[in-house]
Amino acid sequence: MQLLLFDGFNGLIQGAFYALMALGLSLIINLNSVINFAHGGFMVIGAYLAFSLAPYIGFWGALFVGPILAGAIGLIVERALVQYMYSRPDPVYSLLLTFGLALIIEDSVRSIWGAQGVPFQIPAGLGSPVSATYFFLTGYRLFVMGAIVVATLALFAFLRLSRFGIRIRAGILDLETVSALGVNVYLLRTVNFGIGILLAGFAGVLAAGVFQLVPTMGNDVIMATFVAIVVGGLGNLFGSVLGGLLIGLAAGLTSAFYPVASDVVIYVIMAAVLIVRPRGLLGQEGMFE
């Protein structure tokens, strides 16, 4: 029973990361119409920046500054490269561009910080288990769960309540009309891209304390993030969160019963969802059909 709880909680925390990554990627897919293959790469950038900054400004400072720097790099990349893809109707170009970026990022991270994993120091107070029975519930893991919930709620509040957020949602529905109403849609898309990358960077810093910090950590996460979006349904941000949690939990529970299949189970779930409900759990009908 305890082992089941252990694997279940591990899965949940993994799923929370997928959900946070899927949120950012969904935002970018919906408004910028770009599949950001480099999303995992930006997550790694956020994590390694925090790793380098932590000795100077402490964990809490790094948790704050790391994602912002990653988001700033995202803004620059959008302005310098990604924006030229918007006028091309064929999605192959944006895919290849971000794919190339992913390769460059992984290679650069490996050159700068080394191919070996590096340890990431978390605050001493958060490292110890909360109770002896539930040894896997360290303070840090609970903090990570809490932080992801707060970030998700903050994003939804931003999209619902702020003027800018409402414009982003309107742009997802009909960008041309929003543009005709006098909104600067170029700025909208740039900022939206930056927000997506900011979330990826935040996920990266949090993940650095839970998993090992290696240059390739983005590769597997990006695929799971795709699966989360497909399972949850394209065009629905709640769906992405749900999909992320679901596949994380499924992978965690599978590793309790049949560890060999824990990697492949999320893809099997995706295939099953595509058979039963091709648009995904909460997806809009008719999108990309």
Place this chain on the structure above:
Amino acid sequence: MNRRLIVNGAVWLVLLTAAIWLPLLGGYMALASRVLIYALGAMALNLLLGFTGCMSFGQAAYFGLGGYGAGLFLTHLGSSSVLAIVAGTLLGGVVATAFGPLIMRRRGIYFAMITVAISQIFYFIAERWNDFTGGEDGLSGFSRQPLHLGFATVPLDSVAFYYFVLFFFAVGAGVIAMLLHSPLGHTFIAIRENRRRAQFLGIHVERYVWASFAIAGFIAGLAGALNALQNNFISPANLYWVESGNFVIMAVLGGMRNFWGPLVGAIIFIGIQDYVSSYFPNNWQSFIGVLFVIAVIFFPTGILGILRQRVKVA
């Protein structure tokens, strides 16, 4: 019409005489075989990408499955290079056919996401099923067998293997060319040009996308089987999504609206990869990444697309 004949004749002449001119340029035959193998894989992808308008980003799965099919055949079943290739082609094609219905309904970036995610299934199976596939280390311990032609037995050394590959390349390319000149191929192009209008004309778009996906799977399997025979080795890396990206960049770099585009792309890609990885063994990945970015920004129609524009203007 005439120009097409000249171009095709020139391409085949160059490929047939590679054993003569390549060593003079300092190349080696194994490199030429690799170019042909990857070109065939990229041409299979281009049937989907360039001629049906479906952005498949998971072609490495069927390429890799073809390799495992050939490798496992030689390990467990028999010692015939030709039958191993048949086994690989069938494995790649049958799996693509089976998964087609999951994929055919979607388009655009969603099609790309689903194809790449499904390709990961086979990557993890190959990586985790240690007893059968060799797991992370890959499958080795098989070797390509001499060719029995009835009147003679030909050992497949590097030059003979090149012509062996060229034969299957010709078969694959021939199938694609015939297809593109048939009503089926014209339907593919109609779907690429205007999916909705094709639907209004009563074309079952989804079935045709499925057909295109399946055919591309068979040919990718053929290329993958040849790849396994070339290296006498197959590893999960051949199934990974990074490999899928390599096929896409070959097709785009050469020109995805052109029949020979993927071949040109493969020559450039494999050439650069070979050159860069021997001079910058640690950072070749960045060079490939920069190549992606440059190709997308500056050569969206590919090398052949630019050449064709020049010819038309002149």
